[in-house]
Structures are given as structure tokens and as C-alpha cells.
Amino acid sequence: MTKTPTRIQQRNRMAILDAGLMIFSQFGFRGSTLDQIAEAAGLSKPNLLYYFPSKEAIHTALLERLLENWLDPLKALDGNGDPVEEIMGYARRKLAMSRDYPRESRLFANEILQGAPRIKAILHTDLKDMVDEKAVIIKGWADAGLIADVDPHHLIFSIWALTQHYADFDVQVRAVLGTDDPFSGAGQFLDHVMRSILRV
Amino acid sequence: MTKTPTRIQQRNRMAILDAGLMIFSQFGFRGSTLDQIAEAAGLSKPNLLYYFPSKEAIHTALLERLLENWLDPLKALDGNGDPVEEIMGYARRKLAMSRDYPRESRLFANEILQGAPRIKAILHTDLKDMVDEKAVIIKGWADAGLIADVDPHHLIFSIWALTQHYADFDVQVRAVLGTDDPFSGAGQFLDHVMRSILRV
DNA sequence: CGTTGTTTTGACCGTTTGGTCAAACCCAGA
DNA sequence: TCTGGGTTTGACCAAACGGTCAAAACAACG
Numbered sequence: 001m002t003k004t005p006t007r008i009q010q011r012n013r014m015a016i017l018d019a020g021l022m023i024f025s026q027f028g029f030r031g032s033t034l035d036q037i038a039e040a041a042g043l044s045k046p047n048l049l050y051y052f053p054s055k056e057a058i059h060t061a062l063l064e065r066l067l068e069n070w071l072d073p074l075k076a077l078d079g080n081g082d083p084v085e086e087i088m089g090y091a092r093r094k095l096a097m098s099r100d101y102p103r104e105s106r107l108f109a110n111e112i113l114q115g116a117p118r119i120k121a122i123l124h125t126d127l128k129d130m131v132d133e134k135a136v137i138i139k140g141w142a143d144a145g146l147i148a149d150v151d152p153h154h155l156i157f158s159i160w161a162l163t164q165h166y167a168d169f170d171v172q173v174r175a176v177l178g179t180d181d182p183f184s185g186a187g188q189f190l191d192h193v194m195r196s197i198l199r200v
Numbered sequence: 201m202t203k204t205p206t207r208i209q210q211r212n213r214m215a216i217l218d219a220g221l222m223i224f225s226q227f228g229f230r231g232s233t234l235d236q237i238a239e240a241a242g243l244s245k246p247n248l249l250y251y252f253p254s255k256e257a258i259h260t261a262l263l264e265r266l267l268e269n270w271l272d273p274l275k276a277l278d279g280n281g282d283p284v285e286e287i288m289g290y291a292r293r294k295l296a297m298s299r300d301y302p303r304e305s306r307l308f309a310n311e312i313l314q315g316a317p318r319i320k321a322i323l324h325t326d327l328k329d330m331v332d333e334k335a336v337i338i339k340g341w342a343d344a345g346l347i348a349d350v351d352p353h354h355l356i357f358s359i360w361a362l363t364q365h366y367a368d369f370d371v372q373v374r375a376v377l378g379t380d381d382p383f384s385g386a387g388q389f390l391d392h393v394m395r396s397i398l399r400v
Numbered sequence: 401c402g403t404t405g406t407t408t409t410g411a412c413c414g415t416t417t418g419g420t421c422a423a424a425c426c427c428a429g430a
Numbered sequence: 431t432c433t434g435g436g437t438t439t440g441a442c443c444a445a446a447c448g449g450t451c452a453a454a455a456c457a458a459c460g
Contacts, residue, residue: 030231123375154389161365175323189354196396
């Protein structure tokens with residue numbers, strides 16, 4: 001059917017996804033309207049619906065694209081590497097994602113806040129499996145005395161919390177800090193935090 | 201005008217605020233409807249609008265009620281107390297708030313995610329002032345060598361992130377942990393984190 | 401009981417929403 | 431030039447939305 005998407009198709013699909021990411025990440029699914037997305041994409045509403053069959057379809061496409069890369073930083077945590085460096089590397093990669101893809105982080109946050117109606121199954125399978133797998137590795141390091149004896153699950157939660165906070169609560173962080181760029185200070189602080197937590 | 205609110209008024213206003221908190225904290229302002237709130241409160245929509253003049257009014261009342269107590273845990277941080285105990289006490293109080301008032305935390309998270317349109321001014325004044333004030337205290341402790349030399353602002357952010365995460369991302373945390381109650385483990389872990397970070 | 405003020409509701413209104421559709425537009429290739 | 435596909439849009443629709451209103455139901459007290 002769809003052989004090669006034309007240049008126009010590629011451009012407009014991208015514009016729609018970009019606009020949808022902007023709107024959905026701010027207002028959530030139900031709080032966003034097709035008119036908003038259409039305007040942000042520079043298209044008329046019927047034209048938007050020519051490229052995506054429904055509001056739901058745009059949202060689903062965005063969530064799918066997000067989940068493709070969302071677990072990559074954790075996936076890269078290597079059980080054969082140096083424990084402290086592996087965990088700190090994971091934390092740094094997560095913080096970089098918050099810096100470079102804050103809208104994606106907020107899209108995810110909105111989905112979770114609303115009870116994860118569309119990705120709950122994935123949380124219970126893919127996500128849980130991945131976390132459990134890495135938790136075993138971390139537990140091994142702790143048992144071997146290579147890092148402090150911390151609960152691996154809560155350690156991973158803390159990395160999520162500390163890094164995503166700078167994307168999800170961006171306006172609050174900037175309101176408190178003033179003009180400064182939050183991420184430089186955050187990087188240094190995160191390093192200190194992780195090193196301290198893991199020190200035996 | 202309104203002398204003593206009757207028992208019916210008290211009951212219905214409370215029911216509406218409770219229902220509004222449930223709905224708004226899940227779907228955000230724009231994603232919530234009066235019909236949803238009315239049904240959750242066990243009232244008809246016109247009856248609901250008899251007690252609150254508009255959807256906006258319910259939301260505003262909830263935000264105001266929230267902000268009354270939101271900064272209390274930080275306010276209680278005493279510059280004359282023991283540095284480590286004061287900071288850890290603050291973290292524990294914040295975690296307790298996430299455990300006891302998760303909907304309030306999610307209401308706040310939704311507001312921030314949407315760019316804080318209704319409380320941005322407060323973030324730049326009350327919140328910033330309070331944080332700056334406590335940051336000076338913490339900075340003094342750090343300079344005196346009583347705690348590690350950490351950036352006070354990011355230290356406070358980390359406490360927000362670590363504690364609110366358990367309320368805001370509740371479904372994800374539970375999905376990963378399984379049946380366990382997250383907060384017991386979280387409390388122990390948080391203690392370890394804070395003690396490690398602050399150790400000189 | 402009757403009266404007075406509070407509470408509740410069915411019916412309704414204008415606007416916004418997600419989505420449809422036929423017609424028009426555009427633009428390459430024959 | 432014509433043709434045929436891909437693209438765009440104005441007009442439209444039914445449902446859902448926030449909100450109004452007059453009338454009914456109720457409660458309290460003499």
C-alpha cells in the first residue's frame with residue numbers, strides 16, 4: 001500500500017508528532033485538543049486527520065516512539081563493568097535524557113500521573129523485567145561488598161526521581177534557581193549523591 | 201451574608217473538594233469535567249454549581265488549601281538544630297506527606313507539568329524566598345564543616361524528587377515492586393541516602 | 401399546620417470537541 | 431495539454447462541555 005512516503009508526508013507526520021509531543025506533554029491526553037495540535041503543526045484540523053486517523057493515534061505513536069528509547073539507559077548498565085562507574089554512568093545518561101528530551105519525560109510523567117491507562121501492561125512486563133534483571137546485578141555487587149548495601153529497586157527509583165525531576169518540574173526548578181541553567185549544577189550534585197550512596 | 205454554614209453545606213463542600221481533588225489530580229484541570237466531579241461527589245451538576253460558582257473555583261480552592269500546608273515541612277527546618285537531624289527530619293516529613301497525601305502531591309505535579317499557570321507567581325516569591333532562606337542555613341552548615349559541601353538548592357530539589365516520586369509515580373513504583381508497600385522500603389532507603397550525602 | 405429559606409433538579413443554552421465528507425487544489429508524468 | 435494521484439480545506443455533524451434558570455423538593459421553626 002504505502003510504498004515510499006513522500007517528502008510531504010514525512011515532513012507533515014514529523015510536524016504533527018512534534019506538535020503533539022508539545023501539547024500532550026503539557027496538558028495530558030484529555031486536556032489536549034486537536035485544534036491546538038493542528039495549529040502548532042501549522043496544519044488545518046482535517047489535514048491533520050488525513051495523516052493520523054484520530055487523536056488517540058497521535059498519542060499512541062508518540063508513546064510508542066518514546067518507549068523505544070526510554071529504557072535504553074538502563075539496558076546499557078553492564079553487569080561486567082565497574083559497579084560504581086556503571087551505576088553513575090546510568091544516572092548520567094538519565095540526566096542527559098532529561099536535559100535533551102524534557103518533553104518526552106513530561107509525556108511519560110503525564111501518562112503515569114493519569115494511572116498509566118495505555119502503558120500499564122508494559123510497566124508490569126517489560127519495565128518490571130528489566131528492572132528486576134538489573135536489580136539482581138546490583139544486589140550481587142552489594143553482596144560482594146563492591147558497593148554499599150542498598151535496596152537495588154529503590155536505588156533505581158532514586159535515579160529516576162533525581163533525573164526526571166529536572167525535566168518534569170522544570171518551571172519550579174527555574175523559578176527557584178533564577179536565571180541559572182539547572183543542569184550544570186544538577187550534574188555535579190548527582191555525581192556527589194551517587195558516589196556517596198554507593199560508598200561502602 | 202453566610203453566617204454559619206449548615207451541616208449540609210459543610211458536607212457537600214467537603215464532598216466536592218474531595219471529588220475534585222481525586223479528578224483534578226489524575227487528569228489535570230483541562231482534562232477534568234464537571235460531570236466527573238459531580239458524579240464522584242454524589243451530586244448533580246447544577247447542585248455542584250450551587251456550592252461552587254465554577255470549575256475554576258473548585259480548582260482554585262484546592263490549590264489554595266494545598267499551598268497552606270505544602271511548605272510546612274520545609275518551614276520547620278530549624279537553623280539552630282542539629283544539621284544532619286534537621287535535614288533528615290525534613291526529608292522524612294516530606295516522605296510522610298507523599299504517603300499520607302498522594303493526591304495533593306499529584307495535583308501539584310499536574311499544575312507544575314502544565315507550566316504552573318495558576319501558581320507561577322507563588323513559585324517565584326513565597327517558594328523561592330523560603331528555599332533561599334533555608335539554603336543560606338544549609339550553606340552555613342556546609343561552610344562550618346558540619347555537613348558535606350553540597351549545593352543547598354540541589355539538596356532541597358533532591359529531597360523533593362526522592363519523596364514526591366513515590367506519590368506521583370505511584371503506579372509505576374507499584375508495578376515494578378509488585379505487591380509490596382513502597383513506603384517502608386522508601387523510608388529506609390531515604391535515610392541511607394540523606395545520611396550518605398551529608399557525611400563529611 | 402403554614403411559612404420561609406435552603407437545597408435539588410430537569411430542561412435548556414451556547415460553545416467546544418473529535419471526527420466526517422465532498423469538493424477543490426496541487427503537481428508530476430504522459 | 432490532460433490526467434490521476436496525493437494533498438488541502440470549508441462546511442458540517444453529533445456528542446460533550448461549562449454553565450444557567452425557574453421550578454420543585456426539602457428542612458426548620460413558629
